[in-house]
Amino acid sequence: MTYLPSKDRYKNMIYRRCGRSGIKLPAVSLGLWHNFGGVDVMENFRKILHLAFDSGITHFDLANNYGPPPGSAEENFGILLKKDFQGYRDEMIISSKAGYTMWDGPYGDWGSKKYLVSSLDQSLKRMGLDYVDIFYHHRPDPETPLEETMSALDLIVRQGKALYAGVSNYPADEAEKAFAILKRLGTPCLIHQPKYSMFERWVEGGLLDVLEKDGVGCIPFSPLAQGLLTNKYLHGIPEGSRAAKSTGFLQEGQVTEQRVNQARQLNDIASERGQTLAQMALAWLLKDQRITSVLIGTSRPEQLADSLKCLDNITFSKEELAKIERILK
Numbered sequence: 047m048t049y050l051p052s053k054d055r056y057k058n059m060i061y062r063r064c065g066r067s068g069i070k071l072p073a074v075s076l077g078l079w080h081n082f083g084g085v086d087v088m089e090n091f092r093k094i095l096h097l098a099f100d101s102g103i104t105h106f107d108l109a110n111n112y113g114p115p116p117g118s119a120e121e122n123f124g125i126l127l128k129k130d131f132q133g134y135r136d137e138m139i140i141s142s143k144a145g146y147t148m149w150d151g152p153y154g155d156w157g158s159k160k161y162l163v164s165s166l167d168q169s170l171k172r173m174g175l176d177y178v179d180i181f182y183h184h185r186p187d188p189e190t191p192l193e194e195t196m197s198a199l200d201l202i203v204r205q206g207k208a209l210y211a212g213v214s215n216y217p218a219d220e221a222e223k224a225f226a227i228l229k230r231l232g233t234p235c236l237i238h239q240p241k242y243s244m245f246e247r248w249v250e251g252g253l254l255d256v257l258e259k260d261g262v263g264c265i266p267f268s269p270l271a272q273g274l275l276t277n278k279y280l281h282g283i284p285e286g287s288r289a290a291k292s293t294g295f296l297q298e299g300q301v302t303e304q305r306v307n308q309a310r311q312l313n314d315i316a317s318e319r320g321q322t323l324a325q326m327a328l329a330w331l332l333k334d335q336r337i338t339s340v341l342i343g344t345s346r347p348e349q350l351a352d353s354l355k356c357l358d359n360i361t362f363s364k365e366e367l368a369k370i371e372r373i374l375k
């Protein structure tokens with residue numbers, strides 16, 4: 047089957063400016079952490095990518111270690127780029143990252159210049175690309191001087207191997223220092239990728255203010271709390287779900303009575319709004335203009351279609367917000 051992207055692909059998506067940069071990102075972006083690895087079914091993730099692109103999703107997020115096995119999501123993405131998306135590279139924002147364990151020895155982890163530069167070279171080979179649009183340092187490194195890690199990002203951008211630099215999982219104070227270094231080097235940070243959802247709200251304690259002040263975009267990952275903020279676990283752990291899979295990062299023990307109870311109550315509010323819980327959880331993040339895009343995962347095209355409908359209503363009344371807060375307390 048030859049894939050021909052829909053001519054209407056830019057009709058229904060919302061695009062938001064990423065901080066104070068020239069780049070706009072789709073309000074919903076697609077992450078390839080789960081479901082695109084060597085253990086997964088290519089025909090399924092091929093359909094997901096087609097639906098995403100046809101729906102105006104221009105941003106695809108990867109990392110060196112996505113799989114399993116590590117690296118296989120980038121390889122698979124590279125195969126599909128070549129097969130289906132030739133001629134569309136300039137319509138895509140592709141990101142990768144390095145920061146977690148990738149290969150043996152002292153140079154395959156954390157935040158040295160040696161690791162970041164070698165890892166991006168490997169990622170580019172796996173994806174068959176000359177450059178990525180965004181390259182992230184995946185997590186702060188307590189031992190490597192921040193100057194070295196940031197100068198590695200600056201170097202990579204100057205070499206043309208990435209167009210923009212980003213950081214992920216950096217707490218507010220560390221992020222602020224990183225932004226200042228990058229600014230001084232002449233490669234302003236484009237974007238921060240933190241974990242943020244109704245169930246994970248640490249960014250509200252200072253990071254969002256720093257991002258706004260410094261003109262850096264924000265792309266929350268796991269906005270559905272890996273599926274906990276959907277109707278999936280309301281009545282137990284279904285077969286084939288992330289919590290049931292041996293390769294999934296959501297552990298059975300994280301599907302707690304408390305979370306399920308909260309999800310049930312949130313689900314009632316979502317129904318009153320005419321949304322699914324997944325749609326409401328994404329809309330709840332997008333109500334804040336500082337959020338550039340929500341970075342979702344999906345195991346099936348139907349889920350993606352469902353999640354995308356969040357864009358139909360991203361405003362909340364004061365009463366709805368207060369009710370949600372009472373549930374989350």
Ligand SMILES: NC(=O)c1ccc[n+]([C@@H]2O[C@H](COP(=O)([O-])OP(=O)(O)OC[C@H]3O[C@@H](n4cnc5c(N)ncnc54)[C@H](OP(=O)(O)O)[C@@H]3O)[C@@H](O)[C@H]2O)c1
Nearest residue numbers: 077078079267268269270271272273276287288342343345
């Ligand atoms: N920077 C970092 O450190 C970091 C860490 C984690 C993730 N990320 C990025 O963030 C992306 C998203 O993370 P995530 O996959 O955890 O995000 P998520 O959107 O919170 O969770 C995705 C999972 O939720 C379920 N789901 C999605 N839509 C649904 C719907 N409409 N109805 C019912 N269930 C639905 C699916 O679970 P089932 O598989 O059970 O069907 C899906 O696999 C990753 O791919 C990656 O790019 C970054």
